[in-house]
Amino acid sequence: xxxxxxxxxxxxxxxxxxxxxxxxxxxxxxxxxxxxxxxxxxxxxxxxxxxxxxxxxxxxxxxxxxxxxxxxxxxxxxxxxxxxxxxxxxxxxxxxxxxxxxxxxxxxxxxxxxxxxxxxxxxxxxxxxxxxxxxxxxxxxxxxxxxxxxxxxxxxxxxxxxxxxxxxxxxxxx
Numbered sequence: 001x002x003x004x005x006x007x008x009x010x011x012x013x014x015x016x017x018x019x020x021x022x023x024x025x026x027x028x029x030x031x032x033x034x035x036x037x038x039x040x041x042x043x044x045x046x047x048x049x050x051x052x053x054x055x056x057x058x059x060x061x062x063x064x065x066x067x068x069x070x071x072x073x074x075x076x077x078x079x080x081x082x083x084x085x086x087x088x089x090x091x092x093x094x095x096x097x098x099x100x101x102x103x104x105x106x107x108x109x110x111x112x113x114x115x116x117x118x119x120x121x122x123x124x125x126x127x128x129x130x131x132x133x134x135x136x137x138x139x140x141x142x143x144x145x146x147x148x149x150x151x152x153x154x155x156x157x158x159x160x161x162x163x164x165x166x167x168x169x170x171x172x173x174x
Contacts, residue, residue: 025105026058026065030131032166036149036159038126042117043158045165046072048096049117052166053131054079055174056111065091065103070168077168104148109133110141112148128152135163 032053035043042049048071055068065084070077084091084101093099101115114128130137130145137145149159 025108026056026062026103026111028056028133029054029171030056030111030133031135032069032162033130033132033135033137034145034159035127035129035162036152036154037128038152038154038158039123040158042125043127043160043162046074049125049127050162051080051129052077052162052168054168054170054172056131057174062086066174067093068172068174072165072168079172081174106141106144110137110144112145114148114152126152126154128154129162 030053032051035050037043037049041047044050050071052070052072053067054070055066057066057068059065063086065086067082067084068079069082070079072078080095082093082095082099084093084099086092089102091101091103093101095117097117097119099115099117101113104112106112109132111131112129113131114126117125117127119125128145128148130141146156146159149156
């Protein structure tokens with residue numbers, strides 16, 4: 001009986017430590033490097049899904065994530081805060097309709113994400129993106145992103161380097 005209790009406690013601690021490890025990796029400043037979408041118009045300059053990420057915070061046990069990003073409207077950058085709530089492995093949020101998204105750590109400096117956006121007219125757009133702590137991706141990281149784009153059924157020509165048009169403030173206070 002005592003062995004069972006120790007085993008359960010060990011498994012519980014391991015589960016908590018893996019969540020804490022994920023939280024440490026996700027929490028912090030991030031910058032959008034590339035985006036790809038099934039509908040190009042949705043990520044063109046001035047479009048609502050062309051997100052210039054700045055910060056992600058992982059809530060308690062990472063059951064919620066707080067996403068901070070800018071959208072450019074003309075020459076002005078408007079800051080948004082969107083809260084994703086986790087159900088199983090998928091986060092759900094409200095932004096330009098409803099969004100279901102997933103995050104995947106490639107390494108401590110690269111985070112991939114993909115989502116489905118269902119707007120008010122029930123049109124669905126598939127989006128894939130890569131966030132980084134730096135300004136460049138190495139060959140392996142770019143390959144991983146392009147594999148995600150292919151898995152999402154997004155055409156390779158729909159990939160845009162977002163970093164090149166990002167002139168929004170670099171630091172925010174979440």
